[in-house]
Amino acid sequence: MTTRRTFLSASAVVGLSLVSAKEESRQRELPQELYNILQKVQNHLFPKGTLLPSASLFGATDFLQETLYHSSYDRDIRNFVLRGAKELRDTHKGELLNYNEEQMEKALRDFEETKMGSNWLSRVMILSIEALLSDPIYGGNFQELGWKALETTGGSPRPTSRYVAL
């Protein structure tokens, strides 16, 4: 039986066990091939030379990878993102990574015509926007370039740890 003392002392170590669970999940990574596909897609959604920083500059794919494997992220959505990337790979018989900009545009617009494709692109877009505009502590929004491009800032105080890991 738990004594009142252990009950209370366990209450006092708020969050510690959560942190270790997160650390554990952070070690997981996307298979390289899927990472490359997602990177290629995100680079197409946020290319160089627009009013926004490019996906490669704001760190979209590393953010996406860390986010998908974090314990706070919905596991069904994670699986959906992986499934969509595989589907895109298979539809293009492994050639997607060699596509030029025009071919990439066609591939993604074609994918958008399917129900799964439009949902998947929307989800990858949401993850990319999270990378663009979340606090840089999460690894995206490099040098606050996302905020600067939109003439905005995050609120104050800024987070000092990811996901309120107190």
Place this chain on the structure above:
Amino acid sequence: MRDKYDAIIVGSGASGGAVAYQLCKAGYRVALLEKGRLIRREEFSKDELAYCRRDIVTPNLFDEYHTIEEKIDGAWVETPTFESGWSFWNGNIVGGSSNLMSGMLHRMHPDDFRLKTVYGEIEGANIEDWAISYEELEPYYTLAEELVGISGKAQPHPYKAPRSTKDFPQAPTQESAITKLFDRSCKALGVTPLITPRAVLSQDRGERLACYYSNFCGSYGCSSGAKGSSREAFIAPALATGNLTLLTNSHVTKLHSTQKEVTEVEVVNTLTLASQKLSAKIFVLALQAHESSRLLLNSANKFHPQGLSNSSGEVGKNLIFSAGGAGGGTFYRKSMKKKDFEALMQRGLFVNRSLLDWYIQKNWLGGKEKGGLVEFMFEHQNNISRAISTRYSNSRLLWGKELAQAMHSSFTQSKKIRFEIFNDWLPTDDCFLSLDTKRKDKYGMSVGKLRIHGHPHDMSVAKSIAKECEKVLQEMGAEDIYSSLSSTPPQNLIAGGCRFGDDPKRAVLNKNCQSFDTANLFVADASFMPTGGSTPYTWTIYANALRVGDMIIKVLQRKL
């Protein structure tokens, strides 16, 4: 053995904190059991990803969830919230959802306490008068105003609830330049603009510092102490009395009872999953309305086979929400003088305006009718959600240059204003909480099943008000004006489920929010409300919980 505690309160939100405050100040020993963790004032940040886009201050939906039943094409369809992502958790940390509220607070009107008597019955709705009058609650509205620190300005209006004090304890918070345009436009239309009472300090008060207009208020904890959360206004001073034991990560899964009284609560530590039982003289439920009913139903035993305090069969019934509809419009840089647009873009200041002109309607929908309140505010300033909302054009996902243009222009060339309508959500037989006995949460409790239905009358009231609001926005010169009405309820403003009343056969609680069946059990959150008025609930929740605190003190003093 003497009980260690005079009272055990389950849930540390708006209602639980207010009861704890009253009892601790009066010298009683209280255990406040909160399933979430403590986030201190100085630990809150404006982390959009954590607070607004992940389940960080609410349970993971795979561990704890609800089942929602909605009528689709004539049939009731069940969807667990882990599938839909439509979470009915609102803030599970010390202080509850009150940490995260926007703090726009309103008193209910005296008519709201006698809706059936004043406005009559409506077919298909279970309208009942309250067991107390506005006059009985008024002193507690005033007490809450003082303790929570509600800023505002007393302004005359025929539909405003009367006050017993001259003015608010603090002047209103600072306002955006848009209020001048708003006031001018309302006056041109013969509408009376009113300053919104806000649970936000405009000046320092003791340990709590004035609002610094952080630009991110609703959905975020406050790091200055300005927001009148239960944690700041009640739990901190209750802790200072030395009479409060705050037990975090303590999830109550069941109440044990005899025929006549509750004896113990079963508590699971959410970190170790160890469980234990705690006892006290008095037990108070303050889990937020839908969850208090769920706990009572989950506490069925041989003495109370239908669930605790449920001899009437009314637990979970007549759930209501504070809702109506919403709408808005946009101001564009290109259509305004540079200086006016720039003033509009000043960050952090509140719109602080509400309208009561359509709260009571004469000769409308065929007679004297209850209408509703309207609150005006800027679009939430969250960067990620604002950016996400620009991603489509004609159902086609934008990307590349097009997306960058759309996002940039939305952020820098326009400012959106919104309105929210609050009118009565009429209680019906088709809006209630029961147990989903097929589904259990992480702690082995049956999941709460919410059947949701809005009475068609609510929609017609909201529609008429929305039209008036659109006129105000037109007069202001806003563009792209819209309103959207739906009977989808907001999950953060829930009441009902344990109605109070005088008849134990038809109500769960007596007028003091004390269980008819087990006299040492009180329900202090919004569960007691038979109707909800046409306002957001929280001022009423605070006021009533302070009243319940006083009633419990009388019971402990054997005066009741």
